[in-house]
Amino acid sequence: MATTETPAPSSTAAAPPALPQIVAHKVERPNTGWTSWVTTTDHKKIGIMYLVLTFVFFILGGVEALLIRLQLAQADNTLLSPQTYNELFTMHGTTMIFLFVVPIWAGFGNYFVPLMIGARDMAFPKLNAMSFWMLLMGGIVFYASIFFSPPECGWTCYSPLSSSNYLPTSGVDAWIFLIHLTGISSLIGAINFYATIANMRAPGLGWGRLPLFVWTILTYSILLILALPVIAAAVTLLLTDRHFGTHFYDPSSGGSPLLWQHLFWFFGHPEVYIMILPGFGVVSEVLPVFARKPIFGYKAIAAATVVIAFLGLLVWAHHMFATPSPTIVLVFFMMSSFLIAVPTGVKIFNWIATLWRGTIEYKTPLLFSVGFIGTFLIGGITGVFLAIFPVDWQLTDTYFVVAHLHYVLVGGSVFTIFAGLYYWFPKMTGRMMFEGLGKTSFWLMLVGFHTTFFVQHAIGLDGMPRRVYEYPDVGNLELYNQISTVGSFILATGIGVTVFNVYRSLKKGPIAGPDPWKGNTLEWYTQSPPPANNFDSVPRIRSVEPMKDIRRQVARQGEPAEPQVPIASASTAPEQGLQPSSGG
């Protein structure tokens, strides 16, 4: 508890300056064991809980995906009933988006934003704990529906399919409450991130020196604050339509199903950037460290992040090209979608330029980052195809869209999540992950991913609709689908290797020390794992790469080049060197 500060015992040595004292009437003993987790308000513990919980959901969503692929492995397959199939793809999409990708960034953000900006914790630690528990509640409410009747309306739950006429079962309600609960969780989290980043940066850490990952978490938070309330409102209207007889989405009494689509996609498109921008941030941290070269175009990358977020709010109707809309509207949303490819391209060129002529260390985080660049690029290009509305009329609701969204979400978000995991695992646990297993996992995932999804472009071009439980044996459809299913199992094996790697590295991984990668940002300044208060001293920040400054300073003082010493001297000695007066 922060309020029980007792006077320092050694302060009698010299005349101590008067310290304000708070007399503790009762000192609570620190919790140990599992209670230390359920009662914690420490951002690092909450971050770990986020990461573990979301990874559990990732595995659940993955199993659902494999079942889907098994059903599709054969034409006219009867493995799953149509109803079960609908339930599975709904659970899969909802889980991956609302319970895995969005909250896992909150997990990384929780752990690393305070460390990267030199803060002791988040701005509102109790609300932070609440965010986590709301997420868990949302997940439980949603998954409880497997014991009665899971929803069958896809992650988009379009009206009128989601109305009580067509889906009277309470699965849709479970889905609605999931949106409410995870929405509140993310909203509180977003406000917390924003306040933390605005208020708690280390001395000298101006906006122009903010680590790029922190920039992306800031943008992620702004998008969440703007987009989430809209979906929360939309599902509330859906709930009253379903249970209180209102007619918001009911065209027979003056309502409008298009209203749902507009509200949903006004949230839905920013949501895809919510899922990818922090991944951009991870890559922007990883590449310069492993290319041993400063990031190329720091300002351009930071600015592109903000521009993408802004444009991301203006493109939502590219998901609605097939609805009756005036041509001028179609053209507007086509052009705005083209525009958003520009800042995205800026980032890709900056990343490539960062790698260019670098002294590249082929470690697992780098592999995942480079794999991301190539894969995401393909997804971005198919996105531009789909944004051309006449093309979209042909391709919408086919497997081509499925291919697009997985190239950007798996090749984009999941690969960067894995890059982040391998990059930051040593900081969180004090141990390295095994490189051999990491590389095996990467190659299996890369090959498995492209085997699964590249061929889905062809499936879509051949006209197979998405979200159907069976297909006839015409043309090459069955062959294509079989390739895709085989790929999905390779991909799953690759993910399994990383899970095993985490398990083994926790016990046997090589000891990491505070700064195993020679990182650039402040989280590498403290012990691994960091102590409860994060830092014993915080240096003054003088550039985008404070750790490089510190290492240089230490080297100049003739000390060992790396601060591989225990935290006390590691943190105080360089700081002494960094006093402006003692330079040189």
Added chain:
Amino acid sequence: MDAAVPLAGAHDTHHHGPPEANRSSRVDPQLLGMLLFIISEIMVFAAFFTAYFFIRIVGENEWPARGTELPVLVAGVNTAILLSSSLTLHWAQTSVKNGNRFGLKAGMFTTFLLGATFLLVQVNEYVHIGFSPADHAQGSVFYGLTGLHGAHVFIGLLLLGVVTVRSFRGHFSKEEHRGLEIPGIYWHFVDVMWIVVYTTIYII
């Protein structure tokens, strides 16, 4: 940790524990949090207004629905009641800054009463208005928007209730009145939002 002391040099040897937290912004985190929360609230209202727009403008439905009437006048008086509660709240806020405890207590108490009156009048309006949210889409939107706003008034009243009780118990002072300031911002927001709701629903 003690090993650090000899090395610390310029470091304050008496300071144990984590370093002083650095404040990188002049805005209070609590104030910032409330402002961000209000932005999210504006987005909730915006979504409800989109529903209104779709049903009234895009769907070209009559407004108000055929055979129904909205009590513009009563709601207008109610608007005046709610707006004056913002004034009394402001009175309480300036009083506490000037060390005027009577003004603080009286201001908070009247604010609370005015807010509660607004809510009661609205409930009474629901009882007598003669259509239900299930009758037609216009009814759904009417109850949706006014109900959403009413829920905000209710939450605001809970917050103001706490502040009122605290001011009667002698909390808050010239220097320390953030606990009054931040719910106050919320209340002013709820009031301003009502002007928008009233104008769109009752007047145009």
